[in-house]
Amino acid sequence: MMGIESTAVWLAYLLSVVSALGCVIYGLVTWNRGASEVKQEDRAWLKDEKVMEEEL
Amino acid sequence: MDGYITYLVVIIYFSIIAYLGWKGYRGTKTNLDYMLAGRQVHPYVMAMSYGATFISTSAIIGFGGAAAVFGMGLLWLTFLNIFIGIFLAFVIFGNRTRRMGHRLDAHTFPELMGVRYRSRFIQGFSGLVIFLFMPLYTSVVIIGAAKFISSSFAIQYEVALFGFSTIVALYVIMGGLKGVMYTDAFQGTIMLVGMLFLLIFTYSRLGGVVEAHQQLTDLAPLALKVFKGTGHQGWTAFPVFGSQFWWIMVSTIIMGVGIGVLAQPQLVVRFMTVRSKRELNRAVLIGGVFILIVVGVVYVVGSLSNVFFVQDTGTVAIAAARGNVNEIIPKFIDGYLPKWFGLVFLLTLLAAAMSTISSQFHTMGTSIGRDFYEKGIRGGRQTARSITVTRIGVLIAILFSVFLGYWLEKTFGGTGTAIIARGTAIFFGLCAATFLPMYFGALYSRKITRTGAIAGMITGFGVSGFWLLFMHAKESTALLLCERWFGKPSLLQHFNETSGKWVSYITGPIIWSDVDPIIFALPLAILVTIGYSLITQSLPEDHLDNCFKS
Numbered sequence: 001m002m003g004i005e006s007t008a009v010w011l012a013y014l015l016s017v018v019s020a021l022g023c024v025i026y027g028l029v030t031w032n033r034g035a036s037e038v039k040q041e042d043r044a045w046l047k048d049e050k051v052m053e054e055e056l
Numbered sequence: 057m058d059g060y061i062t063y064l065v066v067i068i069y070f071s072i073i074a075y076l077g078w079k080g081y082r083g084t085k086t087n088l089d090y091m092l093a094g095r096q097v098h099p100y101v102m103a104m105s106y107g108a109t110f111i112s113t114s115a116i117i118g119f120g121g122a123a124a125v126f127g128m129g130l131l132w133l134t135f136l137n138i139f140i141g142i143f144l145a146f147v148i149f150g151n152r153t154r155r156m157g158h159r160l161d162a163h164t165f166p167e168l169m170g171v172r173y174r175s176r177f178i179q180g181f182s183g184l185v186i187f188l189f190m191p192l193y194t195s196v197v198i199i200g201a202a203k204f205i206s207s208s209f210a211i212q213y214e215v216a217l218f219g220f221s222t223i224v225a226l227y228v229i230m231g232g233l234k235g236v237m238y239t240d241a242f243q244g245t246i247m248l249v250g251m252l253f254l255l256i257f258t259y260s261r262l263g264g265v266v267e268a269h270q271q272l273t274d275l276a277p278l279a280l281k282v283f284k285g286t287g288h289q290g291w292t293a294f295p296v297f298g299s300q301f302w303w304i305m306v307s308t309i310i311m312g313v314g315i316g317v318l319a320q321p322q323l324v325v326r327f328m329t330v331r332s333k334r335e336l337n338r339a340v341l342i343g344g345v346f347i348l349i350v351v352g353v354v355y356v357v358g359s360l361s362n363v364f365f366v367q368d369t370g371t372v373a374i375a376a377a378r379g380n381v382n383e384i385i386p387k388f389i390d391g392y393l394p395k396w397f398g399l400v401f402l403l404t405l406l407a408a409a410m411s412t413i414s415s416q417f418h419t420m421g422t423s424i425g426r427d428f429y430e431k432g433i434r435g436g437r438q439t440a441r442s443i444t445v446t447r448i449g450v451l452i453a454i455l456f457s458v459f460l461g462y463w464l465e466k467t468f469g470g471t472g473t474a475i476i477a478r479g480t481a482i483f484f485g486l487c488a489a490t491f492l493p494m495y496f497g498a499l500y501s502r503k504i505t506r507t508g509a510i511a512g513m514i515t516g517f518g519v520s521g522f523w524l525l526f527m528h529a530k531e532s533t534a535l536l537l538c539e540r541w542f543g544k545p546s547l548l549q550h551f552n553e554t555s556g557k558w559v560s561y562i563t564g565p566i567i568w569s570d571v572d573p574i575i576f577a578l579p580l581a582i583l584v585t586i587g588y589s590l591i592t593q594s595l596p597e598d599h600l601d602n603c604f605k606s
Binding site: 002003004005006008009012013015016017019020021022023024026027028030031032033034035036038039041042044045048049052055 | 127128129131132134135138139142143147151157158159161163265266267268269270271272273276289290292293294328329331332333334336337338339340341342343344345347348352422426443446
């Protein structure tokens with residue numbers, strides 16, 4: 001199919017495109033879901049991470 | 057390539073990178089700064105930055121060259137990269153890693169595991185494994201870039217290797233480690249545009265998508281002749297089930313890299329630096345498209361390069377590159393694409409290498425300083441010396457990676473071995489077998505015990521190491537230890553008097569010395585993790601409540 005000899009290879013080609021499309025659809029559907037406020041533990045983590053990066 | 061224009065464009069490119077890096081250094085341009093300031097990073101910038109860290113020159117040069125040998129069957133790896141490396145990684149692992157990492161105040165992958173299982177040993181051991189073995193992965197990224205530079209500027213490989221390594225080291229020292237988002241996003245965008253052009257150009261030069269595939273299919277008889285006895289059936293067909301090429305392709309390249317991406321320490325920490333689950337959801341969209349375009353294009357174009365080489369030279373890609381898999385893509389770009397594209401492609405590769413290597417050195421530095429020395433040796437006390445150890449660790453990692461880049465190319469360069477793809481697969485496979493069972497258990501199960509995690513980690517690492525040293529012929533032959541101790545290149549091979557060669561023991565479709573370590577090491581590690589967890593004491597309830605509270 002499409003000039004590709006074996007089904008196993010054609011399927012990989014198709015699945016690559018379909019899975020990328022799946023990612024697009026998932027991203028669009030959940031685009032505004034899962035937002036959360038930055039909590040105290042997040043801020044503490046961020047500050048420690050900054051210190052670690054600066055030390056490096 | 058026109059020398060002056062080449063140098064000019066490269067200088068302009070580095071000036072932009074330096075400017076963006078400087079801006080990031082001066083202002084609030086890292087993701088952390090944005091989050092601390094309570095602001096949002098544009099999803100495109102974030103996803104491109106992820107993509108640039110994921111994909112490196114090893115993917116473009118090494119796996120592109122591998123596709124020129126193995127064919128379009130490698131697209132299974134593109135599918136796994138998108139489905140496992142993006143979708144499952146972000147949706148199943150991403151948010152839990154972020155939440156648990158913040159709650160436990162963990163900043164590296166070994167630290168997350170160590171705190172989650174309350175084990176200094178896990179943190180120290182994981183740090184040491186990463187520090188010792190990640191240079192293999194870094195070195196193949198460096199080989200990819202140096203090969204292309206050497207081809208573009210017509211200079212010796214060694215000169216390109218040391219020149220490129222110096223530039224990367226300077227970039228890292230001047231602040232590349234800070235993971236400045238706009239620099240990464242700029243590099244990701246260059247990669248995306250460059251690869252898209254490569255695909256459109258290749259298909260249109262061969263008369264369209266179907267026509268291009270058909271021409272490649274028509275070359276199957278040539279493939280059968282050139283790769284006689286390996287199981288190759290043409291570049292648009294899968295190798296014969298149970299053949300040598302089938303085992304390399306499926307067990308080493310597709311499984312090793314496809315699954316191993318889930319337990320990559322430098323990618324896991326990326327999940328912790330996002331603001332919320334929403335950002336991960338958005339990154340799935342752009343990440344999926346990015347991987348399809350960058351990785352998918354490489355496999356398709358790498359395979360199709362055979363049509364160009366046959367039409368032009370009468371011989372297949374691997375023969376045109378004198379048996380050096382890593383030279384196929386550079387030769388193809390140099391020989392058949394417009395000169396200006398060679399330049400864009402060079403920048404694409406530099407972009408890919410710089411962002412990936414930068415995050416690798418970051419990971420290796422923290423693994424040896426924070427995880428192994430500070431936690432594993434000093435028992436968690438931070439001293440001025442841990443920072444010194446980290447810095448020395450980064451320096452040793454750079455030198456070791458460059459040495460490996462030199463040695464691997466010298467040893468395997470003209471042997472037809474896809475050393476970049478194999479090097480990547482070895483590291484990914486090792487990470488999967490060593491870390492994946494305890495990582496998944498840490499995020500999803502209260503029942504995995506500390507002893508279970510340790511036993512699984514040691515089993516995964518031990519079986520992988522043993523298999524690489526004594527069983528898997530490609531590595532055990534090169535590492536020489538099996539030869540020295542047992543007088544044969546692999547314990548799974550015997551000497552065939554008729555052919556005068558060492559050949560593998562074969563059981564049905566299983567060519568034992570070609571079966572990759574991951575096939576045994578990962579399932580065994582999973583079984584041992586679960587088995588020990590069933591018979592040993594679980595962690596205190598209050599600790600688990602703290603880990604899992606929503």
